[in-house]
Amino acid sequence: xxxxxEQQYEAVHYxxxxxxVLAGAGSGKTxxxxxxxxxxxxxxxxxxxxxxxxxxxxxxxxMRQRLKKRLGKKEKKLRICTFHALGLEMIREHAALVxxxxxxxxxxxxxxxxxxxxxxxxxxxxxxxxxxxxxxxxLTAIKSGQQQDVDPRAQRICxxxxxxxxxMNAVDFDDLIVLPxxxxxxxxxxxxxxxxxxxxxxxxxxxxxxxTQYDLVKCLVTTEQNLTVVGDDDQAIYGWRGADAGNLFQLxxxxxxxxxxxxEQNYRSTxxxxxxxxxxxxxxxxxxxxxxxxxxxxxxxxxxxxVKESDDEAERVAAxxxxxxxxxxxxxxxxxxxxxxxxxxxxxxxxxxxxNVPYHVSGGLSFFERSEIKDVLAYLKLTVNMTDDLSFIRxxxxxxxxxxxKTLAALSDFAATRSFSLLEACLEAPTEIRKADAMASxxxxxxxxxxxxxxxxxxxxxxxxxxASRLIGMIESEAKDEKETTRKTSNIESLRAxxxxxxxxxxxxxxxxxxxxxxxxxxxxxxxxSVRLMTVHAAKGLExxxxxxxxMEDGTFPHKNALDEGRIEEERRLLYVAITRARxxxxxxxxxxxxxxxxxxxxxxSRFLAELENKHVDWVDRDxxxxxxxxxxEDSMARIREMLGL
DNA sequence: AACGACATAGTTTTT
DNA sequence: CTATGTCGTT
Numbered sequence: 001x002x003x004x005x006e007q008q009y010e011a012v013h014y015x016x017x018x019x020x021v022l023a024g025a026g027s028g029k030t031x032x033x034x035x036x037x038x039x040x041x042x043x044x045x046x047x048x049x050x051x052x053x054x055x056x057x058x059x060x061x062x063m064r065q066r067l068k069k070r071l072g073k074k075e076k077k078l079r080i081c082t083f084h085a086l087g088l089e090m091i092r093e094h095a096a097l098v099x100x101x102x103x104x105x106x107x108x109x110x111x112x113x114x115x116x117x118x119x120x121x122x123x124x125x126x127x128x129x130x131x132x133x134x135x136x137x138x139l140t141a142i143k144s145g146q147q148q149d150v151d152p153r154a155q156r157i158c159x160x161x162x163x164x165x166x167x168m169n170a171v172d173f174d175d176l177i178v179l180p181x182x183x184x185x186x187x188x189x190x191x192x193x194x195x196x197x198x199x200x201x202x203x204x205x206x207x208x209x210x211x212t213q214y215d216l217v218k219c220l221v222t223t224e225q226n227l228t229v230v231g232d233d234d235q236a237i238y239g240w241r242g243a244d245a246g247n248l249f250q251l252x253x254x255x256x257x258x259x260x261x262x263x264e265q266n267y268r269s270t271x272x273x274x275x276x277x278x279x280x281x282x283x284x285x286x287x288x289x290x291x292x293x294x295x296x297x298x299x300x301x302x303x304x305x306x307v308k309e310s311d312d313e314a315e316r317v318a319a320x321x322x323x324x325x326x327x328x329x330x331x332x333x334x335x336x337x338x339x340x341x342x343x344x345x346x347x348x349x350x351x352x353x354x355x356n357v358p359y360h361v362s363g364g365l366s367f368f369e370r371s372e373i374k375d376v377l378a379y380l381k382l383t384v385n386m387t388d389d390l391s392f393i394r395x396x397x398x399x400x401x402x403x404x405x406k407t408l409a410a411l412s413d414f415a416a417t418r419s420f421s422l423l424e425a426c427l428e429a430p431t432e433i434r435k436a437d438a439m440a441s442x443x444x445x446x447x448x449x450x451x452x453x454x455x456x457x458x459x460x461x462x463x464x465x466x467x468a469s470r471l472i473g474m475i476e477s478e479a480k481d482e483k484e485t486t487r488k489t490s491n492i493e494s495l496r497a498x499x500x501x502x503x504x505x506x507x508x509x510x511x512x513x514x515x516x517x518x519x520x521x522x523x524x525x526x527x528x529x530s531v532r533l534m535t536v537h538a539a540k541g542l543e544x545x546x547x548x549x550x551x552m553e554d555g556t557f558p559h560k561n562a563l564d565e566g567r568i569e570e571e572r573r574l575l576y577v578a579i580t581r582a583r584x585x586x587x588x589x590x591x592x593x594x595x596x597x598x599x600x601x602x603x604x605x606s607r608f609l610a611e612l613e614n615k616h617v618d619w620v621d622r623d624x625x626x627x628x629x630x631x632x633x634e635d636s637m638a639r640i641r642e643m644l645g646l
Numbered sequence: 647a648a649c650g651a652c653a654t655a656g657t658t659t660t661t
Numbered sequence: 662c663t664a665t666g667t668c669g670t671t
Contacts, residue, residue, distance in 0.1 A: 238659080535659090
C-alpha cells in the first residue's frame with residue numbers, strides 16, 4: 001500500500017457509504033479505483049458483490065490487468081466492464097422481460113439508421129439522412145423519458161421502431177442502458193438480485209455519464225449500498241453527446257451522506273505545464289474548482305508558435321519533432337500532435353511524410369466498420385439470429401445475387417402475410433417472386449452455416465461459411481488493385497483469428513457477436529514506434545513526453561460552431577485536456593491563414609492563447625509577420641537549392 | 647441492377 | 662478539396 005499520498009489513501013480506504021473522488025488529470029485515479037477494489041477484496045467482501053463500470057473497453061481492460069497483478073486469479077470473478085456491457089449482461093439474463101431472446105443482436109449505429117429508415121419507409125414517411133439524424137436524437141430522448149410532451153407522430157415512429165427491433169431480436173446502444181433500467185423498475189426480484197451484485201458499485205470517468213446512465217445507477221444503488229464515483233468536472237468533454245457533468249453535483253442530492261475527496265497532486269507533468277493548465281481552466285465559471293500541483297519542478301516553458309500558413313505550421317511541427325528526436329533521444333511513440341478536428345490531420349500527414357517522421361493517425365474507421373468485416377458479420381449474425389432482416393439484406397446483396405430493391409420488396413410482402421422473417425420467407429418463396437430459386441439456395445446455405453457452427457469445429461465452420469458466402473471472390477473481382485485484396489482478406493483473416501481465440505475460451509458465436517459490437521476497437525494502435533496524430537477527444541486518458549497542439553485559432557480551437565452555440569467552456573476544458581496530456585514539453589501553435597475546404601481563411605489567434613499569459617509561457621514568435629519573413633528566407637533558400645540541382 | 651454524373655456539406659464520436 | 666449521397670440513364 002506504499003506510495004499512496006494522503007488523499008489517495010483516504011479514497012482507497014474510506015468506509016462510508018458513498019464517496020465522490022474528484023480526480024484531476026494525472027492524479028493517479030485508476031490506481032485509486034483499483035486499489036480500492038483490491039482493499040474490498042482483502043476485506044473479504046464477496047467478489048460477486050463488487051461491480052465496477054467504466055466508459056471505454058480500454059479502461060475496463062486496464063483496470064482488470066492491474067487487478068490481476070494485485071489479486072491474481074480472483075480478478076476473473078469481479079464484474080468490471082463498460083456501462084454498455086453491464087447493460088447487455090442484464091438484458092441477456094432477463095431477455096424475455098423485454099421481448100428478446102438471449103441470442104439478440106446489438107445494432108451498431110449504421111444498423112440503427114437502417115432500421116429507422118426501414119420503419120420510416122413502412123410508414124410511408126420520407127427517410128433522408130437529415131430526418132434520420134433528427135429522429136435518432138429524438139428517439140434517444142423519448143426512450144430515456146427525457147422529453148416532456150412528446151409529439152404523437154414521433155411517439156408513433158418510436159413505437160414502430162421498438163416493434164421492429166423486437167421482431168429483429170435486436171437492441172441498439174441506447175437500449176443497452178434504457179432497457180436494464182426499465183427491467184429494474186418493473187421487476188422487484190430482478191432489482192434485488194442486481195442490487196446484491198452491486199453492493200459495492202464503482203464508476204470511473206463519471207463526468208462523462210449521461211442522464212440515462214445515472215438513472216440506471218440510481219436503480220442499482222440505494223443509499224444503503226456503497227457507491228464510489230470517480231471523475232473530473234474539468235475534463236468533461238462529451239456534453240455534446242449527451243454526457244452531463246451535472247451528474248456530479250446531482251450526487252450530493254441523491255446520496256446525502258456523500259463524502260468528497262479531491263486529488264490535486266499530479267504525477268505526470270512539469271510545473272510549467274500544470275501552471276498553464278490551471279491558468280486556463282480558472283476562466284471557466286461552471287466548475288467545482290481545483291488546482292493541480294506538480295512534483296517535478298518547473299521544467300521547460302510552454303512554447304507558443306505563430307506562423308503564417310497552416311502548411312508552415314505542419315512543416316514546423318515536423319521539423320521540431322525531428323529535432324527533439326535527435327536532441328533528446330526521445331522515442332517517436334512518446335510524441336503526439338493533437339488537433340481539434342479530424343480534417344486537420346491531412347496537412348500534418350503530408351508534412352510528416354516529407355520529413356520522414358514515422359506517424360500513426362488514430363481514429364478513422366474502426367475495424368468493425370470496414371465494409372468487408374461488416375459483410376462477414378452479416379453472414380455470422382444471420383446465422384445466429386435468423387430474424388435479423390437487416391443482416392439478411394446485407395448478406396444477400398453481397399456478393400450481388402441479382403436481388404435488388406424490387407425483389408426484396410416482393411419477398412418482404414410475402415414474408416409479412418405469413419409473419420415470416422425474410423430468411424424464412426426466401427426458403428419458401430413462391431415461384432412468382434423473381435429469383436426464387438437463387439434465394440432459396442441462399443437460405444439453405446445459411447441454414448447449413450448454422451448447422452456448421454453448432455456441430456463442426458469453430459475454424460471449419462468459419463471456413464465453410466466464408467466459402468459458401470463467396471465473399472472472397474467478390475473482394476478479388478471488385479478490388480482495384482492487388483493491395484486492396486490483400487488488405488481486405490487479411491482483415492477477414494484477423495476476424496477469423498479473433499473468433500478462434502474467443503471460441504477456444506469456450507465462447508459461442510452469439511456471445512462473440514454481441515461482444516464485438518461493444519468494442520469500437522480503433523485498431524489497437526498497432527504502430528509502436530511512431531508519432532501519434534489524433535483529435536483531442538481521442539487523446540483523453542493518454543500521456544506523452546512531447547505534445548503539440550496545432551490550430552490554436554479562433555474558429556478552429558475553439559471550434560466555430562461551439563462558439564456560435566455558446567459552448568465555450570467545454571472547448572476550454574477540451575484544451576485543458578490537451579495541455580494535461582504533456583509530461584515534459586508542450587507546444588501550442590497557430591497559423592494566421594489556414595486552408596480549409598479548398599479555401600484559405602485568415603484567422604485570429606485563439607482567445608484561449610490570450611488567457612495563457614503567464615511567466616511559464618514562451619511566445620517564441622509573437623509577431624506573425626516575423627515568422628512569415630523567416631519562412632520566406634527558407635523559401636528562397638529552397639529555390640536556390642533547387643536551381644543548383646540539389 | 648449498375649454505373650456515372652451531379653450536388654452537397656463538411657466538430658468532436660467512449661459504446 | 663473531397664467524401665458521400667442522390668438522381669438519372671443505360
